[in-house]
Amino acid sequence: MQELINRAKELLADGTVARVLGWKAGDLPYNPEPAYFEKEEDFENFVYNGFCGANLSKYMIEASKLEGKTLVCLKPCDTYSFNQLIKEHRVDREKAYIIGVGCKGKLDIEKIKGMGIKGIESISGAEITDGADTLTIQTLYGEKTCSYADAMLERCHVCKGKEHKIYDELIGESKETKDAERFDSVAAIEAMSPEEKFAFFQKELSKCIRCNACRNVCPACSCRKCVFDSNKFDSSQKANVDSFEEKMFHIIRAFHVAGRCTDCGECSRVCPQGIPLHLFNRKFIKDINEFYGEYQAGEDTDSRGPLTDFTFDDVEPGIVAERG
Amino acid sequence: MYKIAKENLAALFQLIAGSRELYLPVKVSGQVNFRAWSEDAEVDLDTLKTVKSPKDAFFPQSEDLYTCRKDGKKLTVEPEALKEQDFVVFGMKACDVKGVEVLDKVFLADPVDSFYAARREHGTIVAMACHEPEETCFCKVFGADCAEPVADVAVWMTGEELYWKSLTEKGDALTKSAESLLAEADAEDEKKVEEEKASIRGIVEKLPYSNLSLEGWNGEALNEKFNSELWEELYKPCLACGTCTFVCPTCQCYDIKDYDTGHGIKRYRCWDSCMYSDFTMMAHGNNRTSQMQRFRQRFMHKLVYFPANNDGMYSCVGCGRCVEKCPASLNIVKVIKSFQNQGGDK
């Protein structure tokens, strides 16, 4: 982390960048917030640890409109989002100085609390340089431990790899955290009967409170004005008036980001109700892979996405009927 | 005071639900929220905080107000019936109860919101002491005592027992209806409850936010706070979602909308969020065009405007749900602390 801070200060001082987009330590051990650093003294609170899960690519949409370059810290998986945003002309590559930061998997405080660990006072083992496989957590109710892997975000278990897809320089080591197959969870749902599938999603989506956190955090949701915010669109917007509305919102959103979603997992990370929203997107990715060949959105900045391209090998629409 | 063994709670809930609607914390797909009791519901009284506050019980996320029908040129308006069924909300916490007090200030102020008032009239609140408060809690700062909640009935869960103390007439009525399952508590039990209270208060003292100072947030110096440069810094990570407002027990802003059912136009209201860009949008413009302004509005309202209008009562109860749920880790504590630090520098 110190190397990162030093380098950031250097680039600020020599005028290469006008600001640094990273994370500021919170007032609890696990709640750092995305923040801008413009002056040397701001770095007092700079932090980069296991709880810095936020994908800062989305913030670069706004930062691209600012004067001068913004140094942005991107984890390997965040760089896919950044590439995709370049492809969609939502960020300006020239306005970004990307430091690819090392990652050994990001932590999910909900998972830690889900283990019954509460009254957290401090957490050690979450530092990025720490090789520890265990988190030691001091709580008001005594010391607790849990394995780093058990506390990781779902997305880290199916990590796309430790390679940064775009960067100006790299700082820090990344670690392979993949210990599960990305499409297993989708396959499990595919194996359900239609009734079971419906019940599963009904149950999950019935928790939705229409807070729009999933949409607003999503790097693929970069529309200036969302169709769901239009008063000319006959939907209930904020109200979860009936289960149809909830499903419509999430399914439309999934369709809209299909072929562009990099599977960054932010939607599921931020959902206050713990809805596994990434499953929708991942299903589309799985289908796209099967229909049009392996494709990873955000892998590069110039290839054409399978849904915005046509080849003679493309599946015929009838495939939908055949699949039932 | 009465008591009931924890293992008999299922029977207690069944008994209560026999004569009244019963809402209590239920776990669905890993998340605990207040829901209607049913025999197969997974009741969870151990999770300290439900994701959403229980304000739904009195101010549902969306509710119909009336139906308007058209017959030729003639219109008729059929108002929705007001709540007439008694119900119980079991397991609210001291902060949640305080949240209802805040809502009362809004909805029971003249002109009374009759939909809300009817629910308040028919609702009985059973509030539960917080056995193990968490680091995100700061209800003490706003004057709530999570060791001894004040509601129609207060309950404590400790050891293998749940202790039950009625505090109001409504509480007495509920107690009477549940009499067959409740046993009189003795002096020994009273002692256990006192010990539980002392233990809770001991933990509260150690919570990181318990000593948060509200100095300077007294409904005065309104323009000074409003014009502070801190907002420009504070709002930056805000994603403009409505999570904080929707999990909050005191946020009460709502929207009113029509829905064409095909056989009449339903007029309903639903929670809205001052964080949303369309909240103040008018035909000829918007008086809060930036997220900074919207972010500022939320906290100015809770900490300055509301107290100015309500004898100093804040529109925050320290439940800490925003602390836990904000996707960008922003929250009211960070706002209060920032202003405090700035004051200190002067």
Added chain:
Amino acid sequence: MSECTCHKNYTLDTLIPQVGVITDIRQETPDVKTFRVNAPEGGKLFEHMPGQCAMVCAPGISEGMFSITSSPTNKEFQEFSIKKCGVLTDYLHSLEVGDEITVRGPYGNHFPVETELKGKNLLFIAGGIGLAPLRSVINYVLDNRENYGTVDILYGSRSADDLVQLKEIQEVWMKTEGVNVYLTIDREQEGWDGHVGFVPNYLKEVGFTTDKTALVCGPPIMIKFVLAALQEMGFSKEQVYTTLELRMKCGVGKCGRCNIGSKYVCKDGPVFRCDEIDELPNEY
């Protein structure tokens, strides 16, 4: 029905509207119509005070807050002057006499005609559709003439065709003793031999004495310059009343969107004395 009597103390909720029938429509200008509204069984929907507003709703289309332009002294009906400028108003303009709408209200405060304004010399300054709320006060004052001093009305619009209530202005107000009416339009126009120029400038040209209380209503930019002009002319802020307009939904200070500082414009406003506005955060 139910035997429950516990709600007997509640009146019908304020969010539940009444049905109103349109009994007259006057085309005031190319884009402003005045709608007369009665209860279906005849008579007024409710009593109101000058400056108060009501929520007018076209079910399934939208709902909006409009000031009641008729005076409370009119015992037969209420009127709304509505400018065509959006989904709701487009729809309202398509309605015909006999069509029904829903109305709830009255909402908000009113010009203090029975207290602070009593016995005062009054100066009304209006621009465009901004005459609508002031017209209610003007007619109230004219119908209770003995309670007020001099009445001056300065009213301007973009063009002669955009002056609302022109017939009433010419046939009633101009002919009432002790009432001076000053009309102006923004730009020269064929057939117009009256004053040409913006309202704030005309105000300074006429040069009213400061023994008056000013009531100002119009587009925000006009209000801004009128207030500055009045100050320049020596009027104190306590002598000037105006109205604020923010997004409103509930009308009763609960839904939150018209909140500004510790005020709710729908409930504590729309009428504010200018020194009160000064205390509000600059967000209107």
